[in-house]
Amino acid sequence: MGSANGLASAHGKQPLFSFGVISDVQYADIPDGRSFLGVPRYYRHSIFVLKRAVQKWNDQKKHEFVINFGDIVDGFCPKDQSLNAVMNVVEEFENFNGPVYHMIGNHCLYNLPRKQLLPLLKIPSINGRAYYDFSPSPEFRFVVLDAYDISAIGWPQDHPSAIEALRFLQEKNPNADKNSPAGLEGLERRFLMFNGAVGKQQLEWLDSILQEATELKQKVVVGCHLPLDPGASSKEALLWNYDKVMGVIHRYNCVKVCLAGHDHKGGHSIDSRGVHHRVLEAALECPPGTDAYGYIDVYDDKLLLTGTDRMASTDMQFNLNQTFEKNSIKGCD
């Protein structure tokens, strides 16, 4: 249990800093089950994956913070247990000896409304939005996006974001079950109710943050529950307007890596502008006794993810001259 997946730091340099990563814990006190497509899910075991991750991060004594990529509690959690389940998982994260940065996923929103969820996750918020940034060192900035800014889940039914999302789904997905991609072609298969979009104000905010980071000569890592590149993810898991978000990101040269969750099998790609996209493998899908978590060493020229068990290790060297050809690799390194 807990074997790290190679990729020795042949680099010879000390990282500027390191941080822990985990995604899609989707804990619930219910028997093991399967996804809609039949993939086994271990709802009770996933919190043990998290416990072992926290223990390991603390033992390693080098991580400045942890990022959780969303979906801490599963939608099948009985609703009278949602609050307790969320609090239990948050408590496990709080055993980490340092700050934990959370982002929201669809399963979080099946359990609790934003009003209740965001304070529990200590997500800085204006008008219920869950996007923010932080800078752990002068050279780097982290941007956390709210992938359910425009969404049919998590907002009160009469909220403008919910109304906009339902109108959008009605237009883009003809199925009665808006979680079904039946009949949708190619990249249109992302127009599902369990996904969402980044709204106009958030796009403007992202633009302003990237402009500021460029002025400060900072490199940027973007975190979003929903993947932002079709090369790293199933079409069904992408952010509705991933293309718009990437349009903003590609205006600048500062974003080096985008990290995501949601697509449980994980993936890695390098897009047409040399930006790495790494989708993290889910803790939920670890059979008892196995793990999926990791840590990332940050250098001035790369991010090195060291994964445990089912989380693959990935060496993400930054493009320094922007002359990349499209090089998309499905699955992991």
Ligand SMILES: Nc1ccn([C@@H]2O[C@H](COP(=O)(O)OP(=O)(O)OC[C@H](O)CO)[C@@H](O)[C@H]2O)c(=O)n1
């Ligand atoms: N064809 C489908 C797929 C799913 N559903 C229902 O939608 C809800 C969310 O699905 P779930 O697989 O649990 O979502 P995750 O966030 O865990 O995973 C995302 C995917 O892996 C992205 O590829 C759930 O209630 C499903 O039953 C559906 O009705 N029809």
